[in-house]
Amino acid sequence: MLEETAMDASRPGMATQPPTANAAPETSPPKAVVALVLGLLPLILWQAAMWSERIAAQAIRDDGWRRLALYTANLSSELEHYDYLPRILAEDTAIKEVLLDPGDATAVDVANRYLARINTFAGASATYVIMRDGTTLVASNWETERSFIGANLRFRPYFQTAFKGEMGRYFALGTTSLEPGYYLARPVLQDFDTDRKIIGVIVVKVGMNRLEEHWGNGPVQVMVTDDYGVVFITSNKDWKFRTLSRLDDKTREIITTSRQYHNAPLNPLGIETKETMAEGVRIVAFENGARYMMLGAGIPNTDWRLQVLMPYARVGRIVWAAVALAGFAFAVLALVAYSLFQHRQRLRDRLTHQQEIAGTLAAARDELEKRVAERTADLRTAQAELVQAAKLAMLGKLSTGINHELNQPLSAIRSYADNAQAFLDRGRTEEAKGNLASISELTARAGAIVTRLKGFARKSKDDVRAVPIALSVANAITLLGPRFRSEGIEVVSDLGGRDILVCGGAVRLEQVFVNLFANAADAMAGSPVKVLSVTLDESEDEVTIRVADSGPGIDTGVLERLFEPFFTTKEAGEGLGIGLAISYGIVTHFGGTIEAANHHKGGGVFSVRLKKAENGGCGDGS
Numbered sequence: 001m002l003e004e005t006a007m008d009a010s011r012p013g014m015a016t017q018p019p020t021a022n023a024a025p026e027t028s029p030p031k032a033v034v035a036l037v038l039g040l041l042p043l044i045l046w047q048a049a050m051w052s053e054r055i056a057a058q059a060i061r062d063d064g065w066r067r068l069a070l071y072t073a074n075l076s077s078e079l080e081h082y083d084y085l086p087r088i089l090a091e092d093t094a095i096k097e098v099l100l101d102p103g104d105a106t107a108v109d110v111a112n113r114y115l116a117r118i119n120t121f122a123g124a125s126a127t128y129v130i131m132r133d134g135t136t137l138v139a140s141n142w143e144t145e146r147s148f149i150g151a152n153l154r155f156r157p158y159f160q161t162a163f164k165g166e167m168g169r170y171f172a173l174g175t176t177s178l179e180p181g182y183y184l185a186r187p188v189l190q191d192f193d194t195d196r197k198i199i200g201v202i203v204v205k206v207g208m209n210r211l212e213e214h215w216g217n218g219p220v221q222v223m224v225t226d227d228y229g230v231v232f233i234t235s236n237k238d239w240k241f242r243t244l245s246r247l248d249d250k251t252r253e254i255i256t257t258s259r260q261y262h263n264a265p266l267n268p269l270g271i272e273t274k275e276t277m278a279e280g281v282r283i284v285a286f287e288n289g290a291r292y293m294m295l296g297a298g299i300p301n302t303d304w305r306l307q308v309l310m311p312y313a314r315v316g317r318i319v320w321a322a323v324a325l326a327g328f329a330f331a332v333l334a335l336v337a338y339s340l341f342q343h344r345q346r347l348r349d350r351l352t353h354q355q356e357i358a359g360t361l362a363a364a365r366d367e368l369e370k371r372v373a374e375r376t377a378d379l380r381t382a383q384a385e386l387v388q389a390a391k392l393a394m395l396g397k398l399s400t401g402i403n404h405e406l407n408q409p410l411s412a413i414r415s416y417a418d419n420a421q422a423f424l425d426r427g428r429t430e431e432a433k434g435n436l437a438s439i440s441e442l443t444a445r446a447g448a449i450v451t452r453l454k455g456f457a458r459k460s461k462d463d464v465r466a467v468p469i470a471l472s473v474a475n476a477i478t479l480l481g482p483r484f485r486s487e488g489i490e491v492v493s494d495l496g497g498r499d500i501l502v503c504g505g506a507v508r509l510e511q512v513f514v515n516l517f518a519n520a521a522d523a524m525a526g527s528p529v530k531v532l533s534v535t536l537d538e539s540e541d542e543v544t545i546r547v548a549d550s551g552p553g554i555d556t557g558v559l560e561r562l563f564e565p566f567f568t569t570k571e572a573g574e575g576l577g578i579g580l581a582i583s584y585g586i587v588t589h590f591g592g593t594i595e596a597a598n599h600h601k602g603g604g605v606f607s608v609r610l611k612k613a614e615n616g617g618c619g620d621g622s
């Protein structure tokens with residue numbers, strides 16, 4: 001019989017509701033975020049510019065300070081280098097003597113040659129002696145065309161300072177040579193005079209070309225200015241004898257009188273201060289647009305200032321590079337962020353899509369399960385009707401069978417009864433008794449026939465519950481015990497665990513085994529060895545009971561039709577052919593199977609397989 005189990009429409013773990021679809025997925029970042037990011041860009045670029053300018057300016061300033069210290073030291077050492085010379089010459093007896101007797105031509109000549117030699121040794125530009133009236137008496141360049149001899153230099157500030165008894169230091173263009181130089185002047189004192197009267201002035205002129213040449217290579221510029229702000233030593237020829245700021249007329253007159261810079265126009269350089277960064281550090285722009293960072297420091301023992309000018313244009317280039325770099329980094333970051341956003345959006349879209357598909361699938365599955373459930377219910381009804389119809393059809397056949405089966409005992413009963421009546425009429429009570437006994441026997445036989453039909457006619461109910469299978473089998477063995485003993489049948493049973501529960505009905509399972517045992521006993525009727533073996537095997541979810549006999553076995557033709565209703569090989573009156581059909585119906589109704597075969601020793605073997613009751617229950621029946 002066909003049994004179907006309705007599919008469970010509400011399986012756990014399966015989404016039955018399609019997920020609520022999200023709001024339309026966005027394909028680009030929110031406008032507010034874009035606006036914020038774009039708004040940040042100028043701020044970031046501005047910050048990058050400020051930061052890079054500060055760093056670059058700092059680096060330039062540090063370099064500037066280093067150079068300033070170096071150049072100042074250069075200049076100071078260059079100036080001090082010749083300090084000793086006027087000091088020594090001022091003490092020279094020959095110089096003093098010639099000053100005391102300027103008319104001695106021989107002494108002057110000797111002194112001239114002497115100074116020329118000293119001047120060459122010292123590497124100075126010129127060395128000369130000036131008398132009290134300012135006239136040059138002796139000079140190292142006495143032989144040259146531009147000899148200082150005879151020139152009156154009393155207007156020179158260095159002469160005036162020395163004449164006051166101090167060390168005169170002065171930078172100027174030579175009045176005769178027009179060559180720029182640093183003048184060091186000292187008074188020459190009369191030795192034996194108690195007042196130590198100044199009898200003349202010794203002057204050493206030192207050229208500054210070496211320093212200028214030394215400073216002149218490279219983009220960094222240097223200038224040395226005097227106390228009026230006139231540039232007199234510089235690495236840049238164009239700046240020479242120009243001024244830091246416009247000179248007033250009075251200053252101009254003083255300079256002109258001293259002929260310090262001869263006829264130089266002393267035009268201002270036109271430097272404009274753009275920014276003062278710190279004490280002595282400013283950003284300046286020249287008329288031609290060139291920008292420098294200007295760092296200055298005073299030269300010890302002088303009124304001079306040394307200025308280092310560091311080119312500032314590269315700061316602009318560094319700032320532009322930093323801004324470009326920041327812009328590029330910003331663009332790269334923005335692109336990365338955008339692609340990450342898009343990637344996330346795509347993932348989200350895919351997820352939504354998958355959820356939609358899952359929702360659709362769940363809905364389709366629900367629909368399918370609903371239909372299956374409906375069809376199963378229909379089939380159950382149809383099947384029940386079919387079974388009932390089949391049973392009715394069988395009933396027709398059965399009536400014929402019963403008719404045939406019961407007719408014989410009934411007509412025998414009638415003839416026994418008729419004869420008994422005749423025997424009684426004739427007073428032959430013993431014979432009448434015998435007939436009555438035969439009638440009783442025949443009635444019992446008819447009753448047995450009817451009883452066997454009972455189980456077949458009953459409509460099966462869904463009374464499936466957990467029953468101990470070993471007990472049903474043992475009961476069946478007990479029921480047939482008297483027959484086994486009277487026919488000499490040995491029963492070998494191994495039922496194993498007696499507490500195994502299967503899905504079924506206890507009485508109906510008993511009925512199945514009684515039927516199988518009775519068939520086995522029938523089969524072994526003519527066998528010399530009569531052994532009935534009953535074994536029980538269990539697997540994870542099934543129990544199998546094997547009923548084997550030592551009879552002749554089952555013919556192939558018989559095997560095929562064994563479970564057909566009313567199929568029998570037995571003599572009329574011996575079998576109805578419904579025992580196995582009923583057993584089949586019962587076992588399949590319980591969700592089990594029944595199979596027949598011949599075992600290797602030749603006898604028949606019937607295997608009944610039943611479902612184990614899971615956790616002591618059989619679905620809704622127990």
Ligand code: ADP
Nearest residue numbers: 519520523568569570575576577578579580604
């Ligand atoms: P019945 O016993 O009334 O004939 P069953 O449906 O019980 O009806 O059996 C049908 C037939 O199956 C039997 O007539 C017999 O030929 C065969 N059969 C059943 N059991 C055995 C067995 N153990 N050995 C050989 N044949 C068997």
